[in-house]
């Protein structure tokens with residue numbers, strides 16, 4: 001890839017699952033990657049894993065749940081790493097409980113990370129993308145944002161909100177040369193299903209893999225500038241699990 005074509009991406013939640021697979025796929029495609037999450041050691045291991053590709057990969061420790069700091073931290077990363085061409089808003093958490101049994105603090109935690117932190121990451125990146133008149137923002141939403149699943153209420157609401165956020169930013173920023181894509185995966189076999197906030201039990205062999213989603217994210221990112229994938233839904237062939 002020539003110097004003029006060199007692209008830089010910032011990927012949140014790159015320490016595991018879909019974000020990590022996306023970092024590996026982007027690096028393999030020659031895209032420099034700034035990797036964000038709370039676990040800087042895990043991020044450094046991802047950087048190490050892509051060192052043979054020759055791309056620049058750098059780890060940044062950011063807790064995206066600290067909402068008031070997110071904008072300035074993202075701005076600081078762009079100053080340190082260089083202008084970002086592709087922002088992948090992937091960090092998020094799963095959460096299961098009937099809505100009637102969801103404590104307000106849990107509801108707030110899910111909305112803060114899955115929705116409001118994305119809003120703040122975008123605001124952190126937008127000024128430079130506008131100045132440059134170009135940029136691609138890819139938000140990882142979920143099939144749960146389009147369809148109700150019992151016991152996934154807070155999560156569904158956060159992802160439905162993220163769909164609306166994506167659609168609104170897409171309309172508002174089109175004139176500035178910025179395109180927004182919402183990727184809506186069905187069940188993907190990642191650590192999200194093993195956290196203490198998620199209770200689910202089904203045959204994991206039928207799930208999507210993080211690598212499948214990463215390929216779609218890469219495809220959306222590399223699409224010629226005059227085109228945009230507004231929304232892409234990818235589900236296991238076996239259906240909702």
Ligand code: NDP
Nearest residue numbers: 013015016017018037038039064091092142187188190192
């Ligand atoms: P993982 O649990 O494997 O990854 C979640 C990532 O988010 C980790 O890198 C984690 O890093 C990061 N993260 C969590 N909390 C914070 C925080 N406060 N600040 C910064 N980073 C944080 O899950 P997935 O790969 O499955 O999930 C990625 C995205 O895909 C999520 O938005 C999820 O909702 C979405 N999704 C997942 C599906 C699935 O079935 N797995 C289906 C549809 C959508 P660290 O812990 O190091 O901070």
